[in-house]
Amino acid sequence: MPLQGRKILLGVCGSIAAYKSAMLVRLLIKAGAEVQVILTASASAFVTPLTLGTLSRKPVLTGFLKDEAAGEWHNHVHLGLWADALVVAPASANTVAQLANGHCASLLEAVYLSARCPVFLAPAMDLDMYAHPAVTQNFARLRSFGNHVLESPAGELASGLSGPGRMLEPEAIVAELERFFK
Secondary structure, eight states, X not given: OTTTTOEEEEEEOSSGGGHHHHHHHHHHHHTTOEEEEEEOTTGGGTSOHHHHHHHHTSOOBOSSEEEGGGTEEOOHHHHHXXXXXXXXXXXXXXXXXXXXXXXXXXXXXXXXHHOOSOEEEEEOOXXXXXXXXXXXXXXHHHHHTTOEEOOOOEEEOTTSOEEEOOOOOHHHHHHHHHHHHO
C-alpha cells in the first residue's frame, strides 16, 4: 500500500466541493495514511472541523493560534517539514491565486510556503472561473514551481452549468497519490 504510513496535510478551501473532503480523509485513512487537516476560514461554512477531526482522528487546524492566552501556535514550518505530501482539495480560485503569488495571510498559505514535500492541488470552481486567463496563469505558475495540478473533469457544476471545474473525485485523488508514491 503506497500510502501506508505517509503523512498527508490536507488543505480544505472554501468551495461547495468541500463536502468531498470528508470522503477524501476517510479514503486516505483507509489507505494507511496519517492525515492532518488545515481548514481555511471560508471552508468552515461548507464543512465543519468536527466532521473532519472525527474522520482524521486529529484536531483540525483553522489558524495560526492554538491557544492565544498561552501563546501557543501551530508551527507552519514544522507542519511543512512533517508532511510527505500537501494536498489542497478543494483548491479554490482564491487560494490558487494566493499560493501562486506567495501570499501568507493564512495557516494554509504559510504551510505551503514552508513545505518541502510534493504539493497536489485539486481545483474546484465554476466553469468561467476555471477558464479565466488569470486563473490559468496561476495554474501555470504553480506547475512551474513543481506543484501537481490535478485537472478538473467536465461535468455538472453547482451553478447548473456543465463543463470543467469540478473537483476530482476523492477516489481519483487517492489514486493519483498512490501512483506518485509507488
